[in-house]
Amino acid sequence: MENHAITLIVNGQEEALLVPSNMTLLHALRDGLGLTGTKNGCEAGECGACTVLVDGEPVNSCLVLAVELDGREITTIEGLSSNGKLTPLQQAFADLNAVQCGYCTPGMLMAGTALLRRNPNPTVEDIQKALVGNLCRCTGYQRIIDAIMEASRNGGTR
């Protein structure tokens, strides 16, 4: 099948890619650009490990075709910190031990970042609702919720 020439703006940088129609954004990021921070858990929209931001809104990158996104802005976990400085949300995950095996963490951070941008002062219930699509098999979620709460007190996502 024919390849499509597309440009994605990934973490602020223009990336020219040649993608087959059936390549998801998840595979374009991981296999095309080597950005393996975005995880593949289920490829079915269930687990949220593949969450990235498209034009600032979180989506499951396993359920989006790369070819659909020509010219759009993508933010992945690699694009959150700047010059080695973690965002308050990343710092809170580290400080409060919201990470065990770490597989869900990139997706959690992207979904959490998007939540704090649209709602800087979420309640516990707001956080639970925002993370319905992010499964964690280790932490029991409590520390993740605590970390998002902590970050919301510390300036959120900057």
Next chain:
Amino acid sequence: MLARPGLPDFEYLKAESPQEVFNLLKDKGPDLKLMMGGTDLFVQMRDRDSGPGTLLDIKGLPGMQEIEFGKTVGLTLGAAVTLNQISAHKDIRKYYPVLCQAADTVGNYQLRNRATLGGNICNASPSADMAPALLIYDAELILESPGGERQLPVAEFWVGPGKIALKEDEYLKAIHFPPPPEGAVGQYYKLGRSKMGDLAIVGVGMLGYPDPETPAGLRFKIGINSTAPTPYRVPAVEDYLAQHSLSDDVLSQAAEDAMDISAPIEDIRATALYQKKMVRNLTKKGLKEIWGSLK
């Protein structure tokens, strides 16, 4: 290398005009699938050796993502409006709250940024969460074909699980809702295996509103999913309620009748008997709550 086979080969095309859609539908026939958010489509295609040869992305067609509302004309949603757009819209939340409540129960937030109302309708799952709200707000589907537009009540669009009354040369362009009845109170009651983020075992959407013409002084509209080959209204129950002066016994009888009309099959999520009883219980709960807030 791919971790799993993923999606089979296909050609992705993005439609720029309705004419292009009609031409391609004619040329390619069943080898072409229309695509919006792809959240149903990709999961159905994944890990198969073959699928449709072409996916035609129609969500960028003119008007497909538009939301138009006026108090006297009602609400028109382009078929590609996403569930998160519905949830975030102030007028929809005020005048058609059951649409927002239902949208908020679908999957998860990330999914709802992609999942469209049109896709939920056209996928025609018996458990589609948007279906009860569409039924009780008397949604009319606007179908576009080379011959022009036609309108179809949503209830006539679903003909079986995954089966819709769409002609070969048609696509769903928009969904129109007449203004809601004056003083209406509505709610979507969904039972899943977990509180959030699961498909419906039973979903009941309900609207109640004052109607001085009826002995009850009220009218109810009830839409139910997951418990028959298609989502459905229960006109016999709605009429029974309108014709009686309401009491706890009348509500109980109505809920029993709704249970008797439901025709679920055993599936991985619940037994048929359990689903029937839950139709009764959710209907009873809804009638009580809505009657209570209208009294």
